[in-house]
Amino acid sequence: MANSAHIALMRRARRAYELGRLRGALIHAAPAVPLAGLSHSCCVEASTLWMLCAAAVVVISVAVWRGRGLGAGARAGLGAGLLSWLLPLAARWLGLPMNAAAIPLCFGAGFAAGILVALQAGRRDEQRAEFAVAAAVVAGLIGGLGCIIAGAGGRAGMLAGEIAAAPIVVLARKRA
Amino acid sequence: MTRLADGDRSAFEPVFTAALPLVRDLARRMLGSSEVDDAAQEALIKVFSRAADYDPERDALTWIMTIAGYECRTIRKRRQRRGEVPIDHAPETATGTPEDLALNRELCAAMRDALGSLSPVDAATIRAVLDERRAGPHGVAATALRKRLQRALGRLRAAWQERHEHGE
Numbered sequence: 001m002a003n004s005a006h007i008a009l010m011r012r013a014r015r016a017y018e019l020g021r022l023r024g025a026l027i028h029a030a031p032a033v034p035l036a037g038l039s040h041s042c043c044v045e046a047s048t049l050w051m052l053c054a055a056a057v058v059v060i061s062v063a064v065w066r067g068r069g070l071g072a073g074a075r076a077g078l079g080a081g082l083l084s085w086l087l088p089l090a091a092r093w094l095g096l097p098m099n100a101a102a103i104p105l106c107f108g109a110g111f112a113a114g115i116l117v118a119l120q121a122g123r124r125d126e127q128r129a130e131f132a133v134a135a136a137v138v139a140g141l142i143g144g145l146g147c148i149i150a151g152a153g154g155r156a157g158m159l160a161g162e163i164a165a166a167p168i169v170v171l172a173r174k175r176a
Numbered sequence: 177m178t179r180l181a182d183g184d185r186s187a188f189e190p191v192f193t194a195a196l197p198l199v200r201d202l203a204r205r206m207l208g209s210s211e212v213d214d215a216a217q218e219a220l221i222k223v224f225s226r227a228a229d230y231d232p233e234r235d236a237l238t239w240i241m242t243i244a245g246y247e248c249r250t251i252r253k254r255r256q257r258r259g260e261v262p263i264d265h266a267p268e269t270a271t272g273t274p275e276d277l278a279l280n281r282e283l284c285a286a287m288r289d290a291l292g293s294l295s296p297v298d299a300a301t302i303r304a305v306l307d308e309r310r311a312g313p314h315g316v317a318a319t320a321l322r323k324r325l326q327r328a329l330g331r332l333r334a335a336w337q338e339r340h341e342h343g344e
Contacts, residue, residue: 009217010192013224017180017188020225067183067228 018065025064028075032056032142035085039145042092049148056141063134069127070134073117077138080116084109084143084158092149102150103157109147110158113139114165136162177236180227191227196220198237199244206248207255215251219244290335298328 036053040046063074087109091101117139121132140159147154179187196216203216223243230239291299301324 009196009220010189012217013192013220014188016221016225017227021183021228024228065183071183 021065021067022061025061025071028064028078029057029060031078032060032145035082035142035145039085039089039148042089042149045148045151049145052141052144052148056138056145059134059141060138063138069124069130072124072127073121073131073134074138076117076120076131077135077140078142080113080120080135081139081142081145083116084113084139084162085146087112088146088149088154102147103153105157106143106147106150106154107157107161110140110143110161110163111165112161113143113158114162115168117162118166118168132166136166177227177230177239178232181230181232183228192220192224195223195240198240199223202241202244203248206245207252215248216244218251219247222247290332293335294328294331297324298331301325301328302332 032053036049036056039049060074060078063070065071084106088102088105091105096105114136117132117135121128121135124131140162143158143162144155147158150157177187177191180191199220200212200216203219204212207215223240226243230236291302294302301321
């Protein structure tokens, strides 16, 4: 095969590779939309909810498309964020008094997500920082889709819980 | 492949360099020598478009060859549907069970037999169209060729039914 044809084919293959990655990334990001849709039914801040959803879709897509630590982190963050998303919504559906319980519940949900992210980041041999940042951001965004029912306080509580979890895991690992 | 699936772009070139000759060989075996480059390119593009889905638990070579093989089969079927590959010159598949190969040979022989029962004009018309000789046999115009082909295919269908659907 002539050199120029070889280079042209390599470029086409590279483009196909990147497009394939992008397609996979969008598939990973898609669950954010139904999650936001489910929150929408009991959310008064619809515009904030859909902005958070759009941000989650963009961040997950870019991170999974880039791959490596960022991609793995985004996938882990999606799983961890699901917990933070589910807890406040489940409490609401179960009829718990949201006024009193919302912020502690969101803090707890964020804390649990933070523990999960930190534990998984600790198990990685390389690109821990990239993994942790992507996972924390995605978990925060996905969790925010659920904690939004508690308003700004709920979202802040969730983020505080997520941030509070990291040093605890780091300290526990150092002692071990 | 594992690094490429993980998003490590530095692994692209080594994988491309290693996969290209393998996919070309496979395309040559499956499609014959004609248009092997185009088929290999399409197969390789398909492999790379799905590289992000590669499961590190699987053997990379098998994974590449499975995708490329599937793509080559699709190309071959497409070419046969379009009549780009003459029925009586179609390369027999290099893959498949011995039963598949035997069945393929029998089908080709049966088609040659049915074609042989037609008048020389009908047989030449079908062969010419399958060979994509646009002017048709003896320089027949496109409209006339289409009509002649319709009649020839009708007679071929009747000959096939007579041989294979009425117990002969």
